[in-house]
Amino acid sequence: MTLLRQIPPRSPPKSRALEAPNIQEAARTYNKDGKDALNQKPCRTAQHTVEMEPSVTSEFSLPLSRRQALVAGATASLVIAAPSLAATKKHPNTPNGAVPMTEEYVKTKDGVDIFYKDWGPKHAQPIVFHHGWPLSSDDWDTQMLFFLANGYRVIAHDRRGHGRSSQVSEGHDMDHYAADAAAVFEHLNLKNAVHIGHSTGGGEVARYVAKFGEPQGRVAKAVLVSAVPPLMLKTDANPGGLPIEVFDGLRKALADNRSQFFIDLPTGPFYGFNRPNAKTSQGLIQNWWRQGMMGSAKAHYEGIKAFSETDQTEDLKRIKVPTLVMHGDDDQIVPIDDAGKLSVKLLKNGTIKIYPGYPHGMLSTNADVINPDLLAFIKS
Numbered sequence: 001m002t003l004l005r006q007i008p009p010r011s012p013p014k015s016r017a018l019e020a021p022n023i024q025e026a027a028r029t030y031n032k033d034g035k036d037a038l039n040q041k042p043c044r045t046a047q048h049t050v051e052m053e054p055s056v057t058s059e060f061s062l063p064l065s066r067r068q069a070l071v072a073g074a075t076a077s078l079v080i081a082a083p084s085l086a087a088t089k090k091h092p093n094t095p096n097g098a099v100p101m102t103e104e105y106v107k108t109k110d111g112v113d114i115f116y117k118d119w120g121p122k123h124a125q126p127i128v129f130h131h132g133w134p135l136s137s138d139d140w141d142t143q144m145l146f147f148l149a150n151g152y153r154v155i156a157h158d159r160r161g162h163g164r165s166s167q168v169s170e171g172h173d174m175d176h177y178a179a180d181a182a183a184v185f186e187h188l189n190l191k192n193a194v195h196i197g198h199s200t201g202g203g204e205v206a207r208y209v210a211k212f213g214e215p216q217g218r219v220a221k222a223v224l225v226s227a228v229p230p231l232m233l234k235t236d237a238n239p240g241g242l243p244i245e246v247f248d249g250l251r252k253a254l255a256d257n258r259s260q261f262f263i264d265l266p267t268g269p270f271y272g273f274n275r276p277n278a279k280t281s282q283g284l285i286q287n288w289w290r291q292g293m294m295g296s297a298k299a300h301y302e303g304i305k306a307f308s309e310t311d312q313t314e315d316l317k318r319i320k321v322p323t324l325v326m327h328g329d330d331d332q333i334v335p336i337d338d339a340g341k342l343s344v345k346l347l348k349n350g351t352i353k354i355y356p357g358y359p360h361g362m363l364s365t366n367a368d369v370i371n372p373d374l375l376a377f378i379k380s
Contacts, residue, residue: 106187108160108180110171115164116157116184120148125220126190127378129156130181130208132199132226133307134262134300135291136163139198143363146371152378157184159204161299163291172302174310178207185218194221194378198363199334200307202227207310210318222323223374226331226360229312229343238311240338247308254301262292269332272359284364316346323350324377326370328358351377 105113117137127147129140137156144154158165160180161172171180181204185193195213197205202224213219234241253261266288268274271281292300325347327340336354344352353373355362363370 105165106157106184108183112160112168112171112180113166114157114160114180114184116155116188117144118153118155118188119144120153121151122153124151124153125378126153126155126188126193128185128190128193128195129154130195130197130201130204131156131159131162132201133303134162134295135288136294138163138287138291139364142367143196143371143374146367147375150375155184155188155190157181159201159299161303162295164294167296167299169298172299173306174203174207174312177204177306178211181208182212185213186216191218192220193218194223195219196223196225196374197227198225199360200228200303203229203307203310203312206312206315206319209321210315214318214320219321221321221378222319223326223377224323224340224343225326225363225370226328226334227325227339227343228307228310228334229316229339230346231311231313232308232334232338238338240342242308242335242338247304250304251301254297254304258297258300259289259293262289266361270359271361271365272330272332274332275330275359281365284361313346316343317348320348322377323347324374325350325352326355326362326373327352328355328360328362330357331360333360 103115103117105115107113115137129137129143131137131139136158140156144156147154157180159177161167177200193213195205195209197203205222205224206227206229209219209222231238232241233247234243253264263285266273266285267280270288271284272278273280273285325340325344327334327336329336331339340352340354344350355366355369358366
């Protein structure tokens, strides 16, 4: 009999950049030091080094037999292969009245395969989710299950270069993001849809609704959550924005050690885990890292310019459908004063809801509050 003993998880060590009060100070740390080490021992694999603190360490008190080792290896291979197999197949409707769940691809006009999920009854009102940088549609799991349980059809896609979509070299800009989204929604022939975007996904929603969704009569409402519009970069016309050095720091951190950078952001300012007395979730941190590392480094690098330098003032002005702006006033990634508070002034039919003390990733840390508020807006 093989015995398994679990060692409780250790608290992750802090880094200098994560002690900074916001993304701007963190970027300065990266620019100064070139990197921000967590003093962790690397776990080396055959191809690359991943510096992560394991949440659970296991020890086997007895050696495995050859048969046990072969079975364990085969099982691990199946587990690793399962996501890629599922992503390339359409799942048939399940029996006994179960909800149909589809995972497929749409090919864009320039030949990019965009992965999407389509869950729930096809006759129900569709709610469409647009993810943030550098994540994937998986970041919406909590919201998709919540609205599915409330009788809605829920759709989410992986942006080009992100998640399971094609890792193409070009097109990592807001125009292509919106056009790719439009290709998915036209393929599904969505109408009367509610579009919800987080962070960069909020910029994608604004560009899609203004350029495609409303002109085609497909959109009922929109929601911008901790979203980047109208413009993050500081310019003469936008003096309240963040200086270019902040985004240069993000690019340098990504280019130097993307894997470490994708641990630092969720461990620190993204979810507000760098705040005093914050309740850290190792699961959220690891899931953020997992989603980020699925995507293309080039797409992520060029995406920084897309979310920081795209002026979406005119997009916001063109949107006529009811639009809810949701923003935490402790957002360290997209500060509210130059984002949510400005966006609502540009919208023809906009409303803002401010969440005291909530971080950029409040969709995950405070889903128990955000999800009912989203539902109330959709039903209103």
